[in-house]
Amino acid sequence: MGMLEGKVAFVTGAARGQGRSHALRLAQEGADIIAVDLCGQIDTVPYPMATPEDLQQTVREVEALDRRIVATQADVRDTAALTAALDDGVAQLGRLDIVAANAGIASYAAVEDVSDQMWDDMIGTNLSGVFKTVRAAVPHLKANEDGGSVVLTSSTAGIMGMAHLAHYVAAKHGVVGLMKVFAIELAPHMIRVNSVHPTTVNTDMVQNQGTYDLFRPDLAPGTATRDDAGDAFLTLNLLPVKWVEPVDISNAVVFLASDMARYVTGVQLPVDAGSVIK
Amino acid sequence: MGKLEGKVAFITGAARGQGRSHAIRLAQEGADIIAIDLMGPVASVAYPMSTPADMEQTVKEVEALDRRIIASQADVRDIAALRTAVAQGTAELGPVDIILANAGIAPQGGPDADQDLAFHEVVEVNLAGVRNTVQAAVPSMIEKGQGGAIVLTSSTQGLTGRGGDGSGGSEGYAAAKHGVVGLMRTYANWLAQYSIRVNTVHPTGVNTPMVVNEVMQRYLTENPEVGNALQNLMPVPMVEAVDISNAIAFLVSDDARYITGVTLPVDAGFTVR
Numbered sequence: 369m370g371m372l373e374g375k376v377a378f379v380t381g382a383a384r385g386q387g388r389s390h391a392l393r394l395a396q397e398g399a400d401i402i403a404v405d406l407c408g409q410i411d412t413v414p415y416p417m418a419t420p421e422d423l424q425q426t427v428r429e430v431e432a433l434d435r436r437i438v439a440t441q442a443d444v445r446d447t448a449a450l451t452a453a454l455d456d457g458v459a460q461l462g463r464l465d466i467v468a469a470n471a472g473i474a475s476y477a478a479v480e481d482v483s484d485q486m487w488d489d490m491i492g493t494n495l496s497g498v499f500k501t502v503r504a505a506v507p508h509l510k511a512n513e514d515g516g517s518v519v520l521t522s523s524t525a526g527i528m529g530m531a532h533l534a535h536y537v538a539a540k541h542g543v544v545g546l547m548k549v550f551a552i553e554l555a556p557h558m559i560r561v562n563s564v565h566p567t568t569v570n571t572d573m574v575q576n577q578g579t580y581d582l583f584r585p586d587l588a589p590g591t592a593t594r595d596d597a598g599d600a601f602l603t604l605n606l607l608p609v610k611w612v613e614p615v616d617i618s619n620a621v622v623f624l625a626s627d628m629a630r631y632v633t634g635v636q637l638p639v640d641a642g643s644v645i646k
Numbered sequence: 647m648g649k650l651e652g653k654v655a656f657i658t659g660a661a662r663g664q665g666r667s668h669a670i671r672l673a674q675e676g677a678d679i680i681a682i683d684l685m686g687p688v689a690s691v692a693y694p695m696s697t698p699a700d701m702e703q704t705v706k707e708v709e710a711l712d713r714r715i716i717a718s719q720a721d722v723r724d725i726a727a728l729r730t731a732v733a734q735g736t737a738e739l740g741p742v743d744i745i746l747a748n749a750g751i752a753p754q755g756g757p758d759a760d761q762d763l764a765f766h767e768v769v770e771v772n773l774a775g776v777r778n779t780v781q782a783a784v785p786s787m788i789e790k791g792q793g794g795a796i797v798l799t800s801s802t803q804g805l806t807g808r809g810g811d812g813s814g815g816s817e818g819y820a821a822a823k824h825g826v827v828g829l830m831r832t833y834a835n836w837l838a839q840y841s842i843r844v845n846t847v848h849p850t851g852v853n854t855p856m857v858v859n860e861v862m863q864r865y866l867t868e869n870p871e872v873g874n875a876l877q878n879l880m881p882v883p884m885v886e887a888v889d890i891s892n893a894i895a896f897l898v899s900d901d902a903r904y905i906t907g908v909t910l911p912v913d914a915g916f917t918v919r
Contacts, residue, residue, distance in 0.1 A: 548918050551879065551915055551918050552879060552915070552918065552919065555879040555880045555881070555914075555915050556881060558880065558881070560880075560915075567904075606834060606835060606838035606906060606907060607838050607841060607843070607904060607906060608838070608839070608841065609904060612904045616903065616904050619901040619902070620901075620902070620905070622901075623896045623901065623902075628892040628893070628895075628896060629892070629893065629896075629912075630889065631850075631880060631882065631885045631889050631912055631913070631914040632893065632910075632911070632912055632913075633879065633880060633914065633915040633918070634879065634911070634913075634915040634917065634918025634919075635910065635911050635918075637905075637908065637910065638905070638907070638908050639902075639904055639905055640904070640905075640907075641838075641904045641906065642834055642835070642838055642843075642906040642907040644907065645831050645834055645835065645907035646835070646907075
């Protein structure tokens with residue numbers, strides 16, 4: 369018997385990486401899933417983004433757990449598409465209890481090199497996308513007698529400053545502000561809202577040349593390897609690990625979504641191997 | 647199959663309240679328990695403290711789960727006594743994997759006569775006692791060489807001074823509980839090299855004898871501004887001991903294998919309000 373039997377969870381960015389992992393972990397605990405992902409490229413993002421095939425893989429893996437999933441290609445920046453996908457999912461699965469606002473992108477540049485387009489894509493996806501996700505979900509959550517749980521994916525960059533990530537850090541700090549306001553507004557409805565703050569996670573958003581180059585400015589651009597970057601990632605963390613796995617973030621999301629955390633709200637939960645207190 | 651099979655947990659303040667709940671919850675997940683409690687009075691504390699009968703009840707409930715428990719009387723202010731308790735417990739159960747520094751007092755609302763004593767006693771028990779607990783038990787964990795998890799019980803009063811009224815009990819309580827966060831951070835830095843994780847939990851008011859007693863209730867009634875300041879964000883007056891235990895069960899399990907240095911409120915939104 370899972371901890372989330374009979375629940376329905378909305379996961380954004382669910383085609384791969386942390387989002388897919390969240391969908392699977394929540395399904396393992398018994399939840400049905402409403403999944404969205406852009407499944408397409410954003411021009412200012414320097415690594416290949418998820419594809420429709422990735423989202424289909426998530427669908428197959430959730431269904432293999434004998435859970436239902438309604439998956440739709442949708443951009444978290446597009447209120448109409450996002451809302452339609454969610455409303456369709458709720459219509460098919462009957463309710464909404466859990467939101468994992470996970471969709472996010474990364475790109476890197478020194479302050480003076482952050483273009484308007486980079487800024488707009490980042491804030492649009494990683495901050496406004498979170499707002500639009502929760503705004504679309506709130507009417508469904510308020511319909512529940514027993515409330516619900518919302519988990520926003522921030523970052524260690526939502527707590528600390530990091531060079532060459534001004535737009536990312538601004539968006540991830542903004543997510544914390546949203547979390548606090550949502551927690552306050554929704555508490556009377558027994559809807560809990562928390563943020564998770566991962567350190568480097570072993571996903572395609574991190575394991576790519578752009579990130580390797582960012583973390584090894586001492587090496588010629590385009591030459592840093594996974595191991596080179598790993599040595600630099602290691603120095604971010606207190607625990608002797610280069611990165612954490614998507615399932616580590618998912619385990620925190622499951623805890624926060626479950627009745628184990630029925631009175632946990634308004635909390636920033638780092639899953640960061642001690643990075644922010646190092 | 648529990649998440650803590652084969653683990654040994656050292657828990658202070660285990661005779662009743664949150665400590666007993668932690669012992670039972672961890673035992674449900676498969677852990678054996680080394681339990682200590684003062685089971686006696688502290689001068690500035692006006693509500694009844696735990697008794698040997700309370701500890702017998704904890705022992706019974708852990709044993710009913712088919713887990714082993716070694717319980718003894720010890721004061722967290724006495725590091726030698728803690729070392730003895732750890733030595734006796736590990737001799738029976740093996741090295742320590744989990745440390746829960748839970749023992750604490752709340753002298754708020756105690757006799758007005760000696761506010762200085764209230765301040766000093768609560769700092770001794772709630773701050774120095776936490777330091778003594780970790781220092782007494784962590785050598786066993788380091789020596790085993792397989793990592794470990796430590797959870798220090800702070801409070802919402804470790805993150806905010808809301809409701810402060812200048813009494814020795816309340817200033818000492820807030821200072822000690824904030825100090826516990828400092829201990830957590832320095833220990834997390836120190837012990838990461840051994841893959842030992844250290845976190846704090848920050849409960850709001852919990853339905854235990856430390857809060858639900860005549861002295862505390864009279865204090866809150868006579869100081870309504872304090873009571874009002876201590877309202878939660880969620881529409882619940884208090885949380886239950888098991889809610890704190892659930893957070894701890896998560897933090898000490900492999901589900902949280904990379905969570906360290908974290909202050910985790912279990913406070914119905916108290917600190918975000």
